[in-house]
Each structure stands twice: as structure tokens, then as C-alpha cells.
Amino acid sequence: MNYKLLGRSGLKVSELCLGTMGFGTEAGWGADKDTSFAILDAFTKAGGNFLDAANIYKLGTSEKIIGEYMSNHDRDYFVVATKYSLKDNISNPNASGNNRKNMMRSVEESLKRLKTDFIDVLYLHIWDDLTPIDEVLRGLDDLIRQGKVNYAAISDTPAWMIAKGNTMAELMGWSQFIALQVEYSLLQRTPERDLIPMARHFGMTVTPWAPMGGGVLSGKYLRGEQGRVKAESNRRNDRSTKIAExxxxxADELGVPASHVALQWTMSQGFSSIPIAGATKVSQLEENMKAVDVKLSAEHLQKLDEVSKIDLGFPGEFFREAAVKENVFGGFYARIEKRK
Structure with missing residues (x-):
């Protein structure tokens, strides 16, 4: 694999991130420890070093498996991203949310499960609409100064709140968010309205989750296969069927699996993007990793863009109309383009 810088940092991560939500067999599905180890072996052999986890994945088993694996390998090779926010202790009212108490408690528990002294990237998992953003930022900056976390990142949070946070962090000299994790795929393009433009402005790398739309974009439902979870069925409708087709x-034109096209599309949108691809079988991972070698032509990208296009709303649609831009600004944009 090739490596990319994660956001406005010098941290080098593989161009594909391995999602580990399926490490563990809780809830009746997932990969056992031996299979998870085999997946990690295949990923590292291919040059992958970027792992995505969370405190709640498989009730903590995901982090435990990663920790046990790293204890027998070079810890510094791996860039481990994990998350805090969601409840992992039903008896503690502060075992959830973005507050400082939960942040510190959750990080300490993750460090134990991961059998490490530091977390490379810590994501706020989901915005709770309760905790002040300055409390979050100061807590993350304290963890970074203590050496328990190297970089801060954020997931599933409104763009305006992230923008406020990064601006405040810049003014206060605190660590800024360097990565944004959101659902993004050909089925889910609404982040293009504000989240992705915001990420580009702040130089953040986007790490899309569900880049294959819960399996819909692999074409398996077109073949009559059935989904595992309700979320997958919620993505199945007339629009998603047309996009999958x-x-x-x-994919047929290129002679590759449809999953390769879906993954590569998220990497070909003109901004820093590292999709998160999960796997519960070595064969799944090996197939996903081949997506980095797929090249989509301008014609392929246009075809996919047209079938999955969304309404950006105001002011996105207003700005997207080149004719309107020229009329309103007297050809200003055209002149700037020529000057470039």
C-alpha cells in the first residue's frame, strides 16, 4: 500500500483503513480471535498500518484482540484509532457522552484493553449535544500533552460544531481535529453539503464508514443475497438499486468486483479520503485491498455521479451553477480560473 498524511499532520497512514468492528463474536456474528489475527496478518503483510476501533465494538473485545496482537508485534508500526462517547457501563451515568469524566475513564479502559501506553488517534464518537465543545477540546489536549493520545479526531458531529471547535483550538493553542469520520458512499452523499467542504477547509482527512453502503454497493442484493442487519435493509430502495446497478x-467494464468500484469512488473525489473497510474473513480483506489499484476514468466518475447525485440545497446548488456564478460576479470565477 501507499501511505498518506492524516489531515494537517505528519502522521503516515495506509491508504485503506481496516475496520475492526467485527473482531469478536458477540451478538452472534463476527470473527473469532484466530480469524481476527489472520486478518491483521494479511493487512500488515500488504503494508496496512491504520486500524479503526472503538471502546464499544464487540463490548470491548475488538480492542482486546488488537491489544493481544500488538503485544506480539511492533506496536509502533500500527496507527491505532479508537473512540469514546458511547455507553460501555450501564451502572455509571457518566459512562457515556462527550464529557471530560467519560473521556478520561474511557481512554484509561481502552489503554488497558489495547495493552499500550498510548492511542494514536482518539475520535469523539458522536456528538451528544450536551457537552461544551471547549470541555471536549481541553480534555483531548490534556491527553495529548500527557502522551496518552497522539492526535484528536471527530466523528458524526455537525459541521458547524467542528468548525467552531477547530477555530477555538487554533486560537487557544490546543490540538485540532485532524480527521473526520462520517458515513459516506455513493448511497450517502449528504456530507457533501457541509461536512466535506468544512473538512477540506481545515485540511482534515475524511475517513468514510460504510463506504460500500452496508453491502448494497457490492451488488449482492441484486444477486438475491440477504442482509445480516436491519441497517442494510434500510439502504435498499429504488434509488439504491439503480446506483448499485x-x-x-x-465494475464489469473494468473486470473487477463492484466493491472495488465503490471503495475507489470514495478515494477519487478530490479531497483527502481514507475509507474504512471492515472484514470478518481474510478473503474479504484481500478483496477489499485490491481496490487501491483500481483506476476510475472521468467517464466512470461522471456516470456514478449522475446516478447518485443529490440536491446540495442552498447555498450549495446556488454555488454549483456556473452560469449563476458568472452572472452574479461578472465572470470573476472564470477570470480566476484562467489566471490559475
């Missing part, structure tokens, strides 16, 4: 058509 277009993905399969492009």
Missing part, C-alpha cells in the same frame, strides 16, 4: 456496470 451502475456500480456493477462500471
Amino acid at each position: 451502475a456500480v456493477v456496470a462500471v
Whole structure:
């Protein structure tokens, strides 16, 4: 694999991130420890070093498996990203949310499960709409100064709140968010309205989750296969079927699996993007990793864009209309483009 810098940092991570939500067999699905180890072996052999976890994945088993694996390998090779926010202790009212108490408690528990002294990237998992953003930022900065966390990142949070946070962090000299994790795929393009433009402005890398739309974009439902979870069925409708058909058509032209096209699309949108691809079988991972070698032509990208296009709303649609721009600004944008 090639490596990319994560956001406005010097941290080098693989161009594909391994999602570990399926490490463990709780809830009746997932990979056992031996299979998880085999997946990690295959990922590292291919040059992968970027792992995505969370305190609640498989009730903590995901982090435990990663920790046990790293204890027998070079810890510093791996860039381990994990998350805090969601409840992992039903008897403690402060065992959830973005507050400082939960942050510190959750990080200490993650460090134990991961069998490490530091977390490379710590994400706020989901915005709770309760905790002041300055409390979050100061807590993350304290953890970074203590050496328990190297970088701060954020997930599933409104763009305006992230922008407020990064601006405040810059003014206060605190560590800024360097990565943004959101659902983003050909099925879910609404982050293009404000989250992705915000990430580009602040130089943040986007790490899309569900880049294959819960399996819909692999074309498996077109073949009559059934989904495992309700979330997958919620993504199945007339629009998603048309998009999946277009993905399969492009894949057939290229002679690759549809999943490769879906993954590569998220990496070909003109901004820093490292998709998170989960796997519960070595064969799944090996197939996903081949997506980095797929090249989508301008025609392929246009075809996929047209079938999955969304309404950006105001002011996105207003700005997207080149004719309107020229009329309003007297050709200003055209002149700037020529000057470039």
C-alpha cells in the first residue's frame, strides 16, 4: 500500500483503513480471535498500518484482540484509532457522552484493553449535544500533552460544531481535529453539503464508514443475497438499486468486483479520503485491498455521479451553477480560473 498524511499532520497512514468492528463474536456474528489475527496478518503483510476501533465494538473485545496482537508485534508500526462517547457501563451515568469524566475513564479502559501506553488517534464518537465543545477540546489536549493520545479526531458531529471547535483550538493553542469520520458512499452523499467542504477547509482527512453502503454497493442484493442487519435493509430502495446497478456496470467494464468500484469512488473525489473497510474473513480483506489499484476514468466518475447525485440545497446548488456564478460576479470565477 501507499501511505498518506492524516489531515494537517505528519502522521503516515495506509491508504485503506481496516475496520475492526467485527473482531469478536458477540451478538452472534463476527470473527473469532484466530480469524481476527489472520486478518491483521494479511493487512500488515500488504503494508496496512491504520486500524479503526472503538471502546464499544464487540463490548470491548475488538480492542482486546488488537491489544493481544500488538503485544506480539511492533506496536509502533500500527496507527491505532479508537473512540469514546458511547455507553460501555450501564451502572455509571457518566459512562457515556462527550464529557471530560467519560473521556478520561474511557481512554484509561481502552489503554488497558489495547495493552499500550498510548492511542494514536482518539475520535469523539458522536456528538451528544450536551457537552461544551471547549470541555471536549481541553480534555483531548490534556491527553495529548500527557502522551496518552497522539492526535484528536471527530466523528458524526455537525459541521458547524467542528468548525467552531477547530477555530477555538487554533486560537487557544490546543490540538485540532485532524480527521473526520462520517458515513459516506455513493448511497450517502449528504456530507457533501457541509461536512466535506468544512473538512477540506481545515485540511482534515475524511475517513468514510460504510463506504460500500452496508453491502448494497457490492451488488449482492441484486444477486438475491440477504442482509445480516436491519441497517442494510434500510439502504435498499429504488434509488439504491439503480446506483448499485451502475456500480456493477462500471465494475464489469473494468473486470473487477463492484466493491472495488465503490471503495475507489470514495478515494477519487478530490479531497483527502481514507475509507474504512471492515472484514470478518481474510478473503474479504484481500478483496477489499485490491481496490487501491483500481483506476476510475472521468467517464466512470461522471456516470456514478449522475446516478447518485443529490440536491446540495442552498447555498450549495446556488454555488454549483456556473452560469449563476458568472452572472452574479461578472465572470470573476472564470477570470480566476484562467489566471490559475
